[in-house]
Amino acid sequence: MNTTDTIIAPATASGDGGIAIVRISGADARSALSAHFKTSSNRLELESHRLYHGYLLDFDGTPIDEVMAVYMAAPHTYTRDDVVEIHCHGSQQVVKSILNLYQSQGLRLADPGEFTYRAYVNGRLDLSQAEAVSSLIHAKSDSSRRLALSQVDGLLSRQIYSFAATLKRLLVLVEAWIDFPEEDLPAEDLVTITATFAQIVAEISVITNSYGCGRVLAEGASILLVGQPNVGKSSLLNALLGEDRAIVTSVPGTTRDLLEEGLTIEGVPVRLVDTAGLRESSDVVELEGIKRAEKKLAEADLVLFVVDSGQELNDRDFYVHSQCIGHPAFLVMAKSDIGKSIGDLSFCDFPAYRVSAKTGSGLDELRRAISTFLLDGYRPASETVMLTERRHYEALLFCLDNLKRAITLANDGSSLELLAFELREALYYLGQISGETTTEALLDDIFSNFCIGK
Amino acid sequence: MSNYNKSYEVVVVGAGHAGCEAALAAARMGCSTLLLTIGLDTVAQMSCNPSIGGLAKGHLVHEIDAMGGEMGVNIDATGIQFRRLNTRKGPAVRAARAQADRMAYSARMKNVIEAEPLLDLKQGLVDELLVEKNRVVGVRTREGLDFYGRTVVLTTGTFMRGLIHIGLNHYAGGRAGEPSAEGISGSLRAQGFRVGRLKTGTPARLSARSIDFSKLERQPGDKVIKPFSFMTDKIERGQVDCYIAETNETTHQIIRDGLDQSPLFAGVIEGVGPRYCPSIEDKVVRFPEKKSHQSFLEPEGVCGSEMYPSGLSTSLPLDVQLAYFRSMVGFEQVEIMRPGYAIEYDFVEPMQLSASLETRAVGGLFHAGQINGTSGYEEAAGQGLLAGINAARQCQDRDPIIIGRDVAYLGVMVDDLITQPTTDPYRMFTSRSEYRLLLREDNADQRLTELGRTIGLVGDARWQRYLEKQQQVGAATRIIKGGSVTSSNRDIVKKLQLGNLKSGLSLEQLLRRPEINITHLKEFYPGLGDFSAQALEQVEIAVKYDGYIKRQLEQVERFREQENLKIPDDIDYDAIQSISTEVREKLKKIKPISLGHAGRIQGVTPAALAVIQIYLRKQYHA
């Protein structure tokens, strides 16, 4: 990837928001701005890191938009190169005109994630920060954004560095014992070392335990609605969503394929998936829908098994239930407004909730239960590190394995070079997170994850 | 000018530990070889401590031996105390060490060299390097005599512009009692080499007659000796004891009082000394809280009376040296036979070498030993061997031998030298090796004998012996893998206290238990009794450390992937703009041969590596 030419891209999401930002990075950023920007105070020299009001002018001098613009001199910028940001009105038309203007002058439209790539290449971000930026771009809710920000801030990196520093310190000691058997060194005290390992194991475990929750916050959880036809799944989806997205009819088998809607439940980003009712069917289209629903079961973070409060339970409910067993699931008794006794519910040990899409009763309780379940009771405090990246999670699990084996070795009085081996490998895995060691494939993954403009 | 009317394929300058190995290797590989040295009486001289081996250094000696070098055989023949270190730790970090009879060591090496048919040993002080069109063609001695050689191996030790310090007095010298070589480093500078300065030191030698050994702790050697060389069956020479002496508060006060006469503290010495081997004055100043420092008192031979007090190297004036020794218990009446001293010398930054130890600037010129900023006889000998091999191979139009970090400490050392800046004299440690569990003394033969055979340094006797061992290892492994113990094997169950064996136990499982070793099994499986202890040891280690060995091999796999991503010689780092100037300069200077190699250069970040790899892929479709 060329990392020396000057690149341009919108830095805010597309869509007609209030203000859009167009970002330029590279050696020509400054001249690009001054060629087309006229400050309202008629200043010619722009000071670095100061926001000026003025107009952005087209080739012929006609104003494209009234803008605020800032020129930031390297190295104190996002990419560590010269950077210009133009804050314009957030219409797609305006943004497009600005991009056209500069592209026609030789600036290149940035690839996804390229600004962050440059920041990384120029040493501004370490790997975990760069990945956090990626999650930030993809953040779907407030809590996700906060989480991503805390990682850009380096909270995870700081923790990793501190573990690494401690382990390195102990490794140094162990290596000294190995290489200098005849010098007088501190006694080979494995008890203290083991205690420190145990402490780090505990601290890393706290972080790895946050992974499920961290991932849910960063990527969103998927919730699957299943149940036999006509029990009220689509209505429930509409009710949770607060608008009518799914078609609701009294004809069983209305929903033929998966319908996915994003929403936030108690701050947790969620993808709610409505399915075709699970039943034996001969309709080809419906069969395909059912097949897909069954496949989705395995991927869902939570399954809502919906039954109709107005109907006696029957074999088809039992069939759907049997499909849900083994997956995290709630029993939802829909249409509670027409509720009557529908039979013995003891066959199903899922947590049960009564709701009515018609009256809205029970919906809040269901929402709370869903979010509590997804966050596993975990309340992200501002100072805790949460894992959102699978790669980090796996590296830490490996690191934990190494440390646990190290503890066993120390307790068994095994020889020190094996202990050193485990420590070195533990450090290797920590390095995989902080970016001290890396491979190209890894970088590919990170940077293909990025959106234009960050 | 006159020229010696014989021209050589390989000319080796300096007959220290590096030079001897280089010359022997080249001659044994069939090259007409000249070994030139300042003094014929100091071949393979032990200028400092009279011992060979120790952690990581012992590993090096085993590797040199496996490839057909001389050091292991020489110390086995002349060692007067053998001691294995770390015997309570695992096999990877156990190491051999031996005290040598210094004179015998030197005499034997000289004999071996004199007996080598294609090798001429001559006295001569080299003053100048003869270079034509960036290629070395020979050397010129102080007397104005030219010796021509297709390749030259420089192993100058501490002789290049050597400056000896005792107190605030200093004089030119390459070693106590020998002249320095004043000309060569200038001639290297003229070729554009970056030449730096290092310092090392040695303690006074004490007269045994004047020491009260009854007041010192005796330290005997091992009863059962494991020799260095694969070819040695038994150590013949009589063994002697060492002793342990200690400094005390008075000693330290005397040293502190003498600091104003220390060239080190007066700033007279500019060269950097080894961090792992500081002088006693350094230790006293840097660790004031330590009330006492230990010193091993080692005899320098069986005939002479000189004793070497380890850990007490110094450059203080002789009267201060005498005063602090006499403050120590057992040394009240001690007499100094030779004073301790510090020596500064020129070295040539080894980052200017390629992995074959040939200099990049001057073709055919190889450097080995202290000229590369290393310290230690074993480090020197290892480099000497490799430089000699590669000089010879160049004469024979063969590709150089480059040993990987995953194969031997020799490989680790060379890679470190050509990659990492020298901050102080380089010494080998086991922790420098990432693949330590695989690079053991006990398997040096398995790692390197075949290579030595290919090169032409492993003779038939060693080769036969090696094949036999390998065959035994194979056969013993089959017994261990095939056999099992059940409750019907009453003898074993009872003797090894295996308790109630319900389902039987494979021998492999049994051997994996920490409390059981292969000699236990020998009793019950007579087949095993036919094999040598060395063969059985390999089987035992393979079983006991199976898990770790496998994991280490996986790491090696990852390492090789990066090593195999070669960086072409002609890469233009200026064309890769998104790496920092600092990184670019380093890459240009060191010219890494692979992406893995580049990654080991300090300051080359993962991001920079990624950029280089992307560039390589684009440019060379690698």
Ligand SMILES: Nc1nc2c(ncn2[C@@H]2O[C@H](COP(=O)(O)OP(=O)(O)OP(=O)(O)O)[C@@H](O)[C@H]2O)c(=O)[nH]1
């Ligand atoms: N009284 C009452 N009726 C409801 C409620 N929810 C859904 N219904 C009715 O139940 C019928 C089926 O509703 P849907 O939401 O289409 O059911 P579904 O489970 O999605 O059905 P399929 O897509 O056919 O599988 C419709 O006639 C809805 O009006 C409720 O809470 N109360």
Ligand SMILES: [Mg+2]
């Ligand atoms: Mg529906």
